[in-house]
Amino acid sequence: MKIAVPKEIKNHEYRVALTPTGARELATRGHSVTVQVGAGEGAGFSDADFEAAGARLEANVDTLWGEAELILKVKEPQPEEVARLNRGQTLFTYLHLAAEEKLTRGLMESGATCIAYETVTDRQGGLPLLAPMSTVAGRMAVQAGAHSLEKAQGGSGVLLPGVPGVAPGKVAVIGGGVVGENAARMALGLGAEVTVLDKSISRLEVLDDRYQGRMKTVFSTADAIDEAVRESDLIVGAVLIPGAAAPKLITRAMLADMKPGSVLVDVAIDQGGCFETSKPTTHAEPTYVVDGIVHYCVANMPGAVARTSTQALTNATLPFVIALADKGWKRALADDSHFLPGLNVHDGQVTYRAVAEAFGLESVDPASLVR
Numbered sequence: 284m285k286i287a288v289p290k291e292i293k294n295h296e297y298r299v300a301l302t303p304t305g306a307r308e309l310a311t312r313g314h315s316v317t318v319q320v321g322a323g324e325g326a327g328f329s330d331a332d333f334e335a336a337g338a339r340l341e342a343n344v345d346t347l348w349g350e351a352e353l354i355l356k357v358k359e360p361q362p363e364e365v366a367r368l369n370r371g372q373t374l375f376t377y378l379h380l381a382a383e384e385k386l387t388r389g390l391m392e393s394g395a396t397c398i399a400y401e402t403v404t405d406r407q408g409g410l411p412l413l414a415p416m417s418t419v420a421g422r423m424a425v426q427a428g429a430h431s432l433e434k435a436q437g438g439s440g441v442l443l444p445g446v447p448g449v450a451p452g453k454v455a456v457i458g459g460g461v462v463g464e465n466a467a468r469m470a471l472g473l474g475a476e477v478t479v480l481d482k483s484i485s486r487l488e489v490l491d492d493r494y495q496g497r498m499k500t501v502f503s504t505a506d507a508i509d510e511a512v513r514e515s516d517l518i519v520g521a522v523l524i525p526g527a528a529a530p531k532l533i534t535r536a537m538l539a540d541m542k543p544g545s546v547l548v549d550v551a552i553d554q555g556g557c558f559e560t561s562k563p564t565t566h567a568e569p570t571y572v573v574d575g576i577v578h579y580c581v582a583n584m585p586g587a588v589a590r591t592s593t594q595a596l597t598n599a600t601l602p603f604v605i606a607l608a609d610k611g612w613k614r615a616l617a618d619d620s621h622f623l624p625g626l627n628v629h630d631g632q633v634t635y636r637a638v639a640e641a642f643g644l645e646s647v648d649p650a651s652l653v654r
């Protein structure tokens with residue numbers, strides 16, 4: 284199969300969808316891998332590394348996209364990339380469509396087959412292609428939050444670990460999944476006082492057992508969120524309802540109950556965000572202040588640590604990429620009931636129910652397309 288790996292064009296996105304190691308695995312199976320010149324640079328992979336792995340380099344973006352049967356990306360296609368997509372091509376990348384109606388309609392119009400990393404599932408009920416980036420983003424959330432608490436960023440001037448004689452800061456993490464656990468773990472490591480809220484008791488049990496009471500676990504209710512809002516120096520938003528827009532758990536009115544200069548880090552921003560006042564920001568300008576509360580809402584956090592993230596992403600996606608390349612999208616999805624929910628859009632139709640519901644569109648059962 285003809286596989287193309289474009290250079291990412293989102294603001295400060297330095298990841299690339301495939302490492303040279305991944306390119307070699309595909310090339311040795313007889314696939315043609317074409318990588319855009321310079322695509323790996325931001326992640327520390329040179330053009331020569333890709334060539335040595337058996338990939339071909341292409342400088343012309345029109346040629347790269349035009350000749351591809353399978354396009355591998357990291358971030359959701361930007362408008363100029365949507366315009367390049369055509370019927371008969373398969374796109375495999377993060378899509379986060381429930382937060383992006385224009386993108387959804389653009390992909391429908393392209394006629395292409397669009398498979399999202401973030402809705403592929405596994406036998407344990409997890410999201411194996413979201414998890415590696417959630418691990419990165421969760422770990423970064425506390426770094427970003429601690430920095431945002433500094434006065435120069437508009438923060439309250441609280442040092443999360445405290446110092447001898449001064450109490451540590453309080454961190455609340457809403458959603459105790461992959462992002463949430465990793466954020467909580469980093470906050471614990473810094474010496475902060477940590478509370479995790481989740482709606483899933485079994486998830487809270489896992490955290491309670493794993494951290495032996497070193498973080499508080501609280502069932503997520505409106506009362507519990509009110510308390511977190513009043514008490515916390517830093518709140519990390521880490522909820523997910525797979526494929527759907529994130530629920531708004533903290534309203535603008537609630538900001539008045541927060542301590543001035545406290546920080547909201549909304550990691551769930553790629554699904555629309557879980558705070559009413561969240562709007563996507565970029566690494567170039569990651570924060571803004573609303574009613575005295577600092578907001579950090581970067582939708583591609585792992586892009587900033589592209590070396591680590593690119594390797595972790597390829598490790599997770601490679602088996603699925605190999606299946607797509609070896610079998611074509613239809614048989615690859617038909618053969619794997621956990622890969623099938625990755626299909627979000629095909630030939631003008633939305634095939635993921637939560638995305639269709641978000642925009643009042645009809646959804647088509649993906650199983651009916653691969654029989």
Ligand SMILES: NC(=O)C1=CN([C@@H]2O[C@H](COP(=O)(O)OP(=O)(O)OC[C@H]3O[C@@H](n4cnc5c(N)ncnc54)[C@H](O)[C@@H]3O)[C@@H](O)[C@H]2O)C=CC1
Pocket residue numbers: 401410413414416417418420457458459460461462463480481482483486503521522523524530532549550551552553554581582583584585
């Ligand atoms: N901004 C960025 O750069 C990145 C963002 N993300 C996003 O972070 C979000 C979280 O991802 P994961 O941790 O992998 O998901 P996950 O599925 O592992 O965890 C989500 C957790 O939220 C909980 N939850 C759902 N509704 C809740 C509520 N009302 N209150 C409390 N908890 C609730 C679920 O029970 C689950 O434990 C997703 O939107 C994901 O796309 C992930 C990676 C990078």
Ligand SMILES: CC(=O)C(=O)O
Pocket residue numbers: 358377413416417553582583584585586
């Ligand atoms: C998951 C996601 O949106 C990211 O890694 O950028």
Ligand SMILES: [Mg+2]
Pocket residue numbers: 359379553582
């Ligand atoms: Mg996005």
